[in-house]
Amino acid sequence: MANKSVSKTAGTNKSFIDKMGGQQFIVLIIVIVMFIFFSAMSPGFRKYTTVVSILDYSYYIALMAIGVTFPLLTGGVDLSIGTGLICYSLIGGLLVRQHGMPVAVGMLVTILIGIVFGIINGCLVALMDLPPFLATLCTCMITRGFGAFVVGGYGIPWPAAGQEGGWFRSIFKIQMGGQNIPIGFLWIILLVIIMSFVLNHTKMGRYTRAIGSNKEATRLSGVNVKFYHIMAYVICGLFAGLAAIAYSAIFATVQPGSGAGFEMDAIGGAIVGGVSMSGAVGNVTGTLIGVFVICLLKTGLPFIGLTANWQQIITGFVLIIAVLIDIFKRKKESGQ
């Protein structure tokens, strides 16, 4: 995919900042419209608890999406985050459940394995020159198999709230006066701010974009392209590890063999939020907004009385429409 982006020489007469800001804005409006629509349609949706539910289920997707923004910006992709998430969580959970390790150690291991697979992906792509789609498709299969293999195929429940070690669930949600406070959302916002900074004001971010814009030119400029290319995947792996913890904290049991398809939600969110599949264009704030479109569809549609199956159909169409709006907008712009 990356080679499609090379040599975007003169001729594109619009600023990419405009374009990106533009799409973010459109998507933000879509989120708001959807929210108003669902609220109008369903009394259940208007409740505080619903908002908390949507947030709850959005954490792991949001974390994956923030991470995968980096490979996307290099013009690559990481398809292994979904099955990876389950794999990391299974292994971390296994240590806690079967080997009696403290939850903190389990969490650390979860993140570390995420980073290890990030390094593997990065090496496959940057050192061995495999197409990112393909390399991560393979690690997708490998993590899916590996996680299930290590735990012997059994589902792993992380400690429940109230149990020994259950404290980690309150990283994402604390109770105060009988109400749940979704503090996980604050973490997400914090991470988005940090990653925005990394992307826009550090070498790491600069080179990530540069690689997506023109890898060869970046290399010829004397940048250690391999290192930074690997790092994009490492960040993605790190965030997949964090997502694994969010997932374990929100849901009771982690089932091996699941997780395929999570990456679609995350990547779809990023793209809807304005990240370009051909690299260099996009931002983590956009990604976050895009993720909310996906999550609203996933958690919002059931509230207006649609069965799960209609949800899927509608999700499909909304995805296309979100992208089409952007395409038509751009067409109109360039037509002038």
Add this chain to the structure above:
Amino acid sequence: MGGRKVESIKQNPLVKKVGFNRIVLCIVLLLMYGLFCALTGGDFFGMRRILSALNYAYFLGFLSLAVTFVIATGGIDFSIGPVMFCCALMAGFCFTMYGMPMPAALLISLVIGLAFGIFNGYLVAYWNVPSFITSMASMNIAKGLASVFTKTQSVSWPQSSQEGGWFRNLVTIEDIPVGLIILIVIAVVCAILLNQTKMGRYILSLGSNKEAVRLSGVNVKKWEMSAYVVCGLLVGIAAIFFVGAYSTVQPGYGDQYNNEAIAGCVMGGTSMAGGLASISGTIIGVFIISLLQEGIMALGLDKNLQLIITGIIVIVAVFADVVARRRKN
């Protein structure tokens, strides 16, 4: 003009024709078979195992062929698995619930596949929606549509002895692998389509540089869409062979086959960047995957190992290709 010394690359004509990569894959395939025979103490030897492995190879083969066309244009299709299930579910439901005759059901499967192909192709080619998004959308739509249509029921196609069960003869008659013959015939048709016809030439060329082909006065939209249409039709065929071998499909699934189908295709030398595709490679790749799946099971090993090993083999195969190309340059 000066007489530049132009050395042509010396290569065995056979190797050149078939491709080094594919020869290696064939050897891998044979070695794997030998290895499994040895490890299982000869139990693996014989038709029964091969037939069983072939069951898996049929539908996967058609899926892989299907996605080869899309990948050749530089696109990607993650909806093949779910669409295959959607075809099988809706067509099967027409047969079991609405009492349609079997030929009509088979036709419906193809038509649904085709419809998704047209849908994907139209969005990608005419409206410039990234193929990743289109396929993600049609994956959701296929799952949802099938669930709504069948009321989330799984659908079982008739057994050989039941009415309409004759369609299983497409897969095997007694111990004759009819499906293999059909797969090979269709693969040959695909190969001709890709290498000998205008359509194939344009598909591969636009996969490599779409703008240049457009400026040559070619209707690139039509040809790009045609790749997705062929893909859809092949997915419809895959659905028939899936139920021919495994009878039952369940709504809401199918994505588990995407990766294996794409893996088979890429293992055989089709480039994810587009412009480069090999049908024979795809078929060999699919055989490797299905043999692996059968072999792992025969050894009594974990199914998960198959995923891991497939992943590693694809990485090695593609890396070998990368190295070979690097050495050339």
Add this chain to the structure above:
Amino acid sequence: MGEVILTMKGIDKSFPGVHALDHVDLEVRKGEVHALMGENGAGKSTLMKVLTGIYKKDSGTITYEGKEVEFHNTREAQDAGVVIVHQELNMLGHLTVAQNIFIGREFKKGIRIDDKKMNEEAKKLFDRMHIDIDPKETMSKLTVGKQQMCEIAKAISHKAKVIIFDEPSAALTESEIEELFKIIRDLRDQGLGIVYISHRMDEIKVITDRVTVMRDGAYVGTLITKDCTKDDIINMMVGRVIYEDPKTQNMTPKGSPVVLKVDHLNAGKMVQDVSFELHKGEVLGFSGLMGAGRTETMRALFGADPIDSGDIYINGQKVTIKSPQDAVKHGIGYLSEDRKRYGIVVQKSVAENTTMADLDEFSNGPFINKKKEKEVANKYVESLATKTPSVDQLVVNLSGGNQQKVVIAKWLTRNCDILIFDEPTRGIDVGAKNEIYKLMNQLAAEGKAIIMVSSEMTEILRMSDRIVVMCEGKKTGELDISEATQENIMNMATREIS
């Protein structure tokens, strides 16, 4: 000229099927501008890529500042003071100008990149070069010429001792070239060694001190520029003298019919109210500065970009052209200026590219007649003297000039009546240029109508029967060749700007 700073001796390099460099020598001194000349595919770029560590040499030695060196990547070369401005633009379209210039060596404030300081430094650099570019502008929004200037600014900003310019002028306007020469002289006076690659003979005489000529990957010789003539150099490059004078009179047969009439064409802001006529057997030159909108006009005419208003008549018939397909159907062929992006399909063979526009002619029903395809491809490889091991070679492996020939072959195969050549000889050496000129003349004589867009004045004067001049999207003049001079064309080309 000072002491020797860089010596390359017996450099050898092979690609599969091509012996690109055959024991080539090169010596660069401090304070000189050293021209590297040779036909397309002679190996100039390859030699420079070997020097800067992009390719690994097979054998030979490189001595730099008295020590034998081997750079493994551009970073090492840069750090040692050897910098290259590449033939193909190497820019990051999504980043700003300043970010491009300082990529890989950003100023930092803690872990933060100091974008402010980078912008200031870039501004200083541009001021020194007397060019007006906003460092905060996104790179892809600049014209090709300005992008090229940024590349040069980037090279200068390194503390370089040797700078290599690989065809820097190909994308620059006359005035920009003037600026460039000033900069180069400045650098030379500071004692830098400069390698200058170009196909433009005039420039060589103006700017360089010595010339090294290569032919077919081999070293031919080195000359002192002021002691030799243009012909000497060309002779060394191609082994024979070829030089032709400008056309002096319109060669179009009297009363030949109008095949193409463009009436008040508007397309976007770069094509405003353009009208012209094209006769059978005529070569119509389109002159103007870069960004004058010539390419846009041709793309609109060809259906590659949408037309806002205006009419197109072919052989007196009004036609609608909405896509390149329509244009090709009406017998128009378009040779784009950016062959990498719009001309060739790099992953396909020479033969496959040759028949791309006319595949129907080579098919029986849906099937392609590959034998016929190869025959025709071979015919054009011969008649255009394309350097390729065989017609099965992938186009990606050909040198720039030879790629251009493949694109020409594509349109010749299609046998179009109206041919648009947009910068047909950009980056093509004299020998090959001559072949292409001959071909164009021959085609015109056969009764084809040709539009030739070119930024090279000599080319316009030599080839055109009539000349249309454009400036800022508008047609500013039309001249018969008999009345055309460099001066009055430049006048029209800058009419609105000044």
Add this chain to the structure above:
Amino acid sequence: GCGGGDEATTSDNGDAATSEEDSSGGGDYTFEVVVKSFQSTYWQAAIQGIEAAKEELGVKVNTTGPNAESDIADQVNMLNNAISQNPDGIALAANDQNAVLDSLQDALDADIPVVCFDTGVPDAPEGSVIATIATDNEAAGAVAAENMYNVIKDTIANATEPVRIGEVNQDATSANISGRGMGFINKMKELIEADGKTVAVIGNQFYVDQVENNGDEGSADVIIEVAVPAQTTVELSATEASNIMNKDDTIAIFGSNQVTAEGVLTANQNLNVLAATPDEGIVGVGFDAGATLKAAVADGTLIGAVTQAPVDQGNLAIHALYDYCEGKEVSDIPTDSYWYDASNMEEEDIAPNLYD
């Protein structure tokens, strides 16, 4: 016997071949077990039972299963593979009743006896399945309904506005789940109607269509809402549960297997609505066990749950195969399901079936 076979699950094929020859002499049998998957701990418990039987009888057992219960094709492959090992018998928990029919015919042709456990295969070729050892799922669902009704009976009787009872079923395809789901619905409907109220069942079409004399949603006193997630995943089950539990008129909810019951608990982590009585919140009932569920029952979050007897089932399946090989008569065995709550979890006949 082959002694303490710790490694039974990985017994290699060389041994299998020899034991086959021995088997004519009696005693040393090899059995293949194909389970639905290993995803939920339910199967861990079943395998415990199998292991116990294996040690007790001194037979060899190979256990396999696909990655997920939805991988029907994989399971068919595994079953075919098991048949081609030519074991003395096969114990099967089929993911799909129809997909395995051809394979069962093959087993019959190869004279390999098959025992179905956990799930029956009603249309199996005559003679291929020698015994079915499974829970009566309709009855199990009914048990859940009865126990739930005891708690919510008064609320329903006193309600002026319609009230809602939720049911989350993992799918509409497997006989177990649909049996349980319908068992619950039918029993609940029967109980409510016996008390003179009207019932409407809404939601998933498959379940709604099976209800006889379904009431009208607009006028019914009690609405039973059936939700089925698009896929059998934890997060989608939780979403469906959340949706029902978020409605103001919901008084009770039933998750009909481990995954969906955990979905109910996940939703509750956020909503905090589960309670012991309808006055305080929503009454939750689960199915199966597992650490999470057990904890929830123990602390009263769920008023209780129904558990099957996976350990017994696994054990009995192997015993049935053994008996058959020894020439004894075998027949179908319906295994029990038990209602458990905080008060009886420690009891002797319940505790062993409450796997983690």
